[in-house]
Amino acid sequence: MLGEIEAMVRDGSIVPWIIGLTVVEGVALAILHRLTGRGPQPAALAANLAAGACLLLALRSGLRGDPVSAVSGWLAAGFVAHLCDITLRWR
Numbered sequence: 001m002l003g004e005i006e007a008m009v010r011d012g013s014i015v016p017w018i019i020g021l022t023v024v025e026g027v028a029l030a031i032l033h034r035l036t037g038r039g040p041q042p043a044a045l046a047a048n049l050a051a052g053a054c055l056l057l058a059l060r061s062g063l064r065g066d067p068v069s070a071v072s073g074w075l076a077a078g079f080v081a082h083l084c085d086i087t088l089r090w091r
Helices: 002-011 015-036 042-064 068-089
Strands: none
Touching: 002 042, 015 042, 042 068
């Protein structure tokens, strides 16, 4: 099993699994916020999770040997999501 996980890390195929877990986390936190009013605001949470997902997709592109433009595009998208997150959290 450890060899399978290592192979998934090496070729980047683990990234969709990590993003899936991140989506589950986001949904759970959004439900918690809706029910209790506690926790991060859903918009800021979505921007934060989007930034992380873009970084993961940049990693996957790099591991797969995609063109530098693809990696750069994901990093740029992550930066935009990060700026949105900071803007939504700024007080």
